[in-house]
Amino acid sequence: MSRSFRVRGTGQEVRALRGVDLTVPAGSAVGLVGESGSGKSTFARIVAGLLQPSSGELELMGTGVAGLPERRRRRLAAPIQMIFQNPRASLNPRLPVHRCVAEPLLAQGVRPARQEVLGLLDRVGLPARVADLHAHELSGGQCQRVAIARAVAGRPALIVADEPVSALDVSVQALVLNLLKDIQEESGTSFLFISHDLGVVRFFCDEVNVLYLGQIVERGDAESVFADPRHPYTEALASAVPDVSDVPDGSGADRSRRIVLNGEPPRPEQPPPGCAFHTRCHRRIGPICDETAPELLPTATGLTRCHLRA
Numbered sequence: 001m002s003r004s005f006r007v008r009g010t011g012q013e014v015r016a017l018r019g020v021d022l023t024v025p026a027g028s029a030v031g032l033v034g035e036s037g038s039g040k041s042t043f044a045r046i047v048a049g050l051l052q053p054s055s056g057e058l059e060l061m062g063t064g065v066a067g068l069p070e071r072r073r074r075r076l077a078a079p080i081q082m083i084f085q086n087p088r089a090s091l092n093p094r095l096p097v098h099r100c101v102a103e104p105l106l107a108q109g110v111r112p113a114r115q116e117v118l119g120l121l122d123r124v125g126l127p128a129r130v131a132d133l134h135a136h137e138l139s140g141g142q143c144q145r146v147a148i149a150r151a152v153a154g155r156p157a158l159i160v161a162d163e164p165v166s167a168l169d170v171s172v173q174a175l176v177l178n179l180l181k182d183i184q185e186e187s188g189t190s191f192l193f194i195s196h197d198l199g200v201v202r203f204f205c206d207e208v209n210v211l212y213l214g215q216i217v218e219r220g221d222a223e224s225v226f227a228d229p230r231h232p233y234t235e236a237l238a239s240a241v242p243d244v245s246d247v248p249d250g251s252g253a254d255r256s257r258r259i260v261l262n263g264e265p266p267r268p269e270q271p272p273p274g275c276a277f278h279t280r281c282h283r284r285i286g287p288i289c290d291e292t293a294p295e296l297l298p299t300a301t302g303l304t305r306c307h308l309r310a
């Protein structure tokens with residue numbers, strides 16, 4: 001699917017997504033990784049029904065949603081829950097925590113018993129007293145736990161987690177990630193997991209999709225994409241992930257292997273001709289990269305969009 005925006009003032013068109021085709025199979029965790037502006041949130045918002053694609057179609061549980069009456073579309077989308085980057089902003093500040101958590105159930109016409117809500121809070125590691133507090137009385141990590149309790153309350157088929165740990169302190173990130181992983185493994189809920197951090201996506205996901213300027217440039221199972229990246233952009237992302245086994249004192253990344261990309265990503269309203277990545281690529285092989293857009297083609301382990309490694 002594709003999605004464009006008109007920039008106010010200039011009237012220029014931003015092609016935020018350019019033919020992104022992605023499936024989240026039941027029970028699996030699919031990751032979408034890329035820099036800021038690559039189109040990750042646009043994709044998440046389309047899946048969550050907050051935005052329409054400009055072309056292409058979203059299918060939920062095998063049914064295309066385009067042209068469906070609103071009530072039917074809502075019913076199809078009911079088993080989808082979102083977890084956002086900013087946990088405090090995603091909770092209604094006027095409601096106590098127990099009401100925030102109960103929201104998806106109330107939307108389904110079910111009024112949960114207090115005990116059920118306390119059980120959900122317990123599942124995300126929060127004590128019962130938190131139920132009567134408001135978002136402003138909680139830490140960022142606690143807010144994200146509440147948001148997770150709310151997301152799982154209605155037993156969703158799919159959770160779209162858009163940068164769920166990026167706004168949290170590093171010390172809390174691992175706790176929240178482990179919690180999400182436990183939930184995924186216990187409940188079999190499918191996840192579309194979005195992050196700019198390939199290390200986080202590798203930990204969480206079965207399959208990884210790498211997005212660059214609104215296009216998927218690599219897809220494969222998480223371990224192969226990380227250990228044997230086929231696209232130079234993925235290679236650079238992977239090299240930035242600290243590998244404690246690389247350095248004698250185990251303190252962080254081996255900087256000698258780190259690939260630093262040249263410059264900022266090009267502006268999405270003016271993507272470069274040829275391969276969109278050629279302006280920053282450390283493996284550019286010649287004019288073909290500057291002039292001809294590579295297709296997303298199969299490799300031994302997945303798909304890649306690169307003249308060099310297809």
Ligand SMILES: Nc1ncnc2c1ncn2[C@@H]1O[C@H](COP(=O)(O)OP(=O)(O)OP(=O)(O)O)[C@@H](O)[C@H]1O
Nearest residue numbers: 005006007014016035036037038039040041042268
């Ligand atoms: N409503 C909008 N109007 C105009 N341009 C938009 C709109 N929403 C997104 N864009 C543009 O689309 C491109 C993709 O944005 P998107 O937020 O999907 O990227 P992202 O990968 O999620 O980045 P970030 O991590 O910074 O949120 C960006 O260039 C952004 O400026």
